[in-house]
Amino acid sequence: xxxxxxxxxxxxxxxxxxxxxxxxxxxxxxxxxxxxxxxxxxxxxxxxxxxxxxxxxxxxxxxxxxxxxxxxxxxxxxxxxxxxxxxxxxxxxxxxxxxxxxxxxxxxxxxxxx
Amino acid sequence: xxxxxxxxxxxxxxxxxxxxxxxxxxxxxxxxxxxxxxxxxxxxxxxxxxxxxxxxxxxxxxxxxxxxxxxxxxxxxxxxxxxxxxxxxxxxxxxxxxxxxxxxxxxxxxxxxx
Numbered sequence: 001x002x003x004x005x006x007x008x009x010x011x012x013x014x015x016x017x018x019x020x021x022x023x024x025x026x027x028x029x030x031x032x033x034x035x036x037x038x039x040x041x042x043x044x045x046x047x048x049x050x051x052x053x054x055x056x057x058x059x060x061x062x063x064x065x066x067x068x069x070x071x072x073x074x075x076x077x078x079x080x081x082x083x084x085x086x087x088x089x090x091x092x093x094x095x096x097x098x099x100x101x102x103x104x105x106x107x108x109x110x111x112x113x114x
Numbered sequence: 115x116x117x118x119x120x121x122x123x124x125x126x127x128x129x130x131x132x133x134x135x136x137x138x139x140x141x142x143x144x145x146x147x148x149x150x151x152x153x154x155x156x157x158x159x160x161x162x163x164x165x166x167x168x169x170x171x172x173x174x175x176x177x178x179x180x181x182x183x184x185x186x187x188x189x190x191x192x193x194x195x196x197x198x199x200x201x202x203x204x205x206x207x208x209x210x211x212x213x214x215x216x217x218x219x220x221x222x223x224x225x226x227x228x
Contacts, residue, residue: 034216043204043219044157087157091215101172102217106156 006105023071023088032091078112118220126226133192137205145208146188150201195227
């Protein structure tokens with residue numbers, strides 16, 4: 001099983017739609033979880049951290065299910081500017097020096113269509 | 115000015131040449147990382163450094179070496195470039211004292227080895 005697995009998409013949705021991305025991770029010791037956004041040929045940028053209680057930032061909601069080792073990202077009222085690749089990222093949770101390594105999913109591509 | 119800068123931004127070279135990619139940061143972070151990104155493979159960790167005297171191999175370190183010249187500078191070298199090292203290379207930083215340890219990326223270097 002891959003460490004961090006995402007549906008590669010692409011997801012093509014109309015403006016105003018709600019879209020959800022899912023991600024599973026294999027390391028049950030993982031401690032920190034993130035969603036990054038990457039525009040074409042640009043660097044990944046942190047979108048939001050994911051907390052056990054779930055968290056919301058405007059139109060974006062992230063949720064974590066530790067028992068199922070599952071992370072989700074919900075985008076409401078999609079905008080054209082949301083078109084990008086969304087990377088699920090997990091702290092590998094190893095002890096010692098490896099504690100701060102991040103493992104990146106391959107990303108889910110979103111295209112929001114006018 | 116960008117917090118994490120990379121030079122050069124684009125480089126075309128020939129097989130067998132030695133190449134150095136440089137990364138500088140003004141974020142004051144102690145931890146620095148080098149990744150490569152290939153289509154369909156996502157981001158993979160090459161090397162990481164937790165301070166000036168600390169260097170660690172990542173997932174795919176073969177064919178690469180690094181130098182941490184100062185807290186703010188981390189360079190990646192390809193001693194003898196080969197075509198399968200053609201990729202997009204990213205430098206990233208993180209802060210030891212700032213949980214949950216998200217990473218901040220430079221703009222990337224697009225390397226082509228002919």
